[in-house]
Amino acid sequence: MRILGIAGSPRRNGNTDLLLAELLKGAAGKGAEIKTIYLNNLKMVGCQHCDACLKEGKCRIQDDMQQVYAELEQADVIVLASPVQFSGPPAAVKAMIDRCQCLWARKYVLNTAPLSRERKRKGFLISVGARNMKDMFVPTLGIVKTWFHVLEVEYAGDLLLSKIDEKGAVLKQPDALQKAFEAGQKLAEG
Numbered sequence: 001m002r003i004l005g006i007a008g009s010p011r012r013n014g015n016t017d018l019l020l021a022e023l024l025k026g027a028a029g030k031g032a033e034i035k036t037i038y039l040n041n042l043k044m045v046g047c048q049h050c051d052a053c054l055k056e057g058k059c060r061i062q063d064d065m066q067q068v069y070a071e072l073e074q075a076d077v078i079v080l081a082s083p084v085q086f087s088g089p090p091a092a093v094k095a096m097i098d099r100c101q102c103l104w105a106r107k108y109v110l111n112t113a114p115l116s117r118e119r120k121r122k123g124f125l126i127s128v129g130a131r132n133m134k135d136m137f138v139p140t141l142g143i144v145k146t147w148f149h150v151l152e153v154e155y156a157g158d159l160l161l162s163k164i165d166e167k168g169a170v171l172k173q174p175d176a177l178q179k180a181f182e183a184g185q186k187l188a189e190g
């Protein structure tokens with residue numbers, strides 16, 4: 001069982017990073033192999049809409065997104081940790097998702113598998129935001145569920161926390177950290 005954590009925040013050791021680390025700790029304790037990618041450390045551009053992938057089924061742009069494609073391929077579980085920024089995911093998360101246009105092309109244009117179908121993948125979302133508004137996670141949920149759907153990743157659940165703003169504020173919410181830990185355990189159990 002290989003679990004890929006994708007840390008989407010530009011703030012290292014911020015709230016979503018802490019929750020992701022806790023989830024992965026829970027998963028590792030159950031024997032899962034874990035890996036974290038920090039999107040903010042990668043050099044990548046968003047989709048350039050060159051349409052090369054409609055013929056080739058892969059992205060022509062040779063940047064750090066190529067590592068992410070390889071990690072997505074190898075993962076049994078994908079956990080995206082994405083703070084809310086202007087109601088949606090941060091730019092790096094959206095760039096990574098848009099670069100999965102080549103996986104969309106494989107599926108809907110070339111009629112092949114977006115990722116190898118030898119694994120049945122699951123996906124989980126961690127998101128936090130400062131505000132306390134009804135529906136504050138709706139835009140992120142729409143984008144992430146679309147992404148998982150295209151990749152044929154089953155939506156396995158989420159941990160969505162409002163009223164969390166300062167760096168490390170989530171540490172004052174042991175319940176939330178415990179929920180992340182338990183989600184990791186559950187994901188590792190399959």
Ligand SMILES: Cc1cc2nc3c(=O)[nH]c(=O)nc-3n(C[C@H](O)[C@H](O)[C@H](O)COP(=O)(O)O)c2cc1C
Nearest residue numbers: 009014015016083084085086087129130131164165
């Ligand atoms: C550029 C920017 C935009 C933000 N926009 C929102 C927003 O629309 N809604 C919200 O609830 N919080 C918003 N926030 C607050 C963050 O979601 C909040 O601080 C969160 O705890 C950050 O998580 P992190 O430490 O993992 O980066 C924004 C923060 C930044 C830096």
